[in-house]
Amino acid sequence: MTRILLIEDDATIADGIVKGLSQQNMMVDWFADAKLGEMAIHEGVFDAVLLDLTLPRGDGMTILANWRQQKIDTPVLIITARDAIANRVAGLNAGADDYLVKPFALDEVVARLQALIRRSQGRSQTEIRYGDVSYLPQQQQVFYQGKWVDLTAKEITVLEQFISYPNLVHSRASLEDKLYGWQQDIESNAIEVHIHNLRKKLGNDFILTRRGIGYYLNPALQRPE
DSSP: OEEEEEEOSOHHHHHHHHHHHHTTTEEEEEEOSHHHHHHHTTTSOOSEEEEOSEETTEEHHHHHHHHHHTTOOOOEEEEESOOOHHHHHHHHHTTOSEEEESSOOHHHHHHHHHHHHHHHTTOOSSOEEETTEEEETTTTEEEETTEEEOOOHHHHHHHHHHHHSTTSOBOHHHHHHHHOOTTSOOOTTHHHHHHHHHHHHHOTTSEEEETTTEEEEOGGGOOOO
16 A cells, blocks of 8 residues: 655645545645754655645745655655645755646546556566566456465555565565554554465565565565566
């Protein structure tokens, strides 16, 4: 599941974005305060940020500049009523990946977010393969040995995290951050259950365990290009 950080002080706009993105299988963590929103980027694993510029206790442009100085490269889509060309140029120069002026259509927000995420994760390609597993990001479809596999939304999210970063060892905490917002209760064995299900559907040796550290894709399964 795609996870979005939303920093927006207008509750009506924020509520519409949260509800709309949730229908697109995107989970949104919303903050209406500049200070809290700026700190949130350090506390979770986000695929992209929707950032307003005019905020209580700060300014979105300052938040963005601080993140980029800290080498935080999460894609940022600015959403603002500041429509002057100078504002757009300033936002892009500060490190924004895209700039959208209010009012906007939710469909456009979704499309722009998806484009930013695909580019940032190197998933502009139509298919990602690892061993006998093939993943189609845009369709959210998975095939194993050429046959379609029925995965839940959370199983696809976990698989996507592995297959997008195939050389990493993924800790349980990092996978929980990807799957669950701060307001959601997490069962103690939730990640283990998802890993078990993926092994059952994609092969017992597809995901390996590094005891005390996390999980990783079996390098022996990856055929050389």
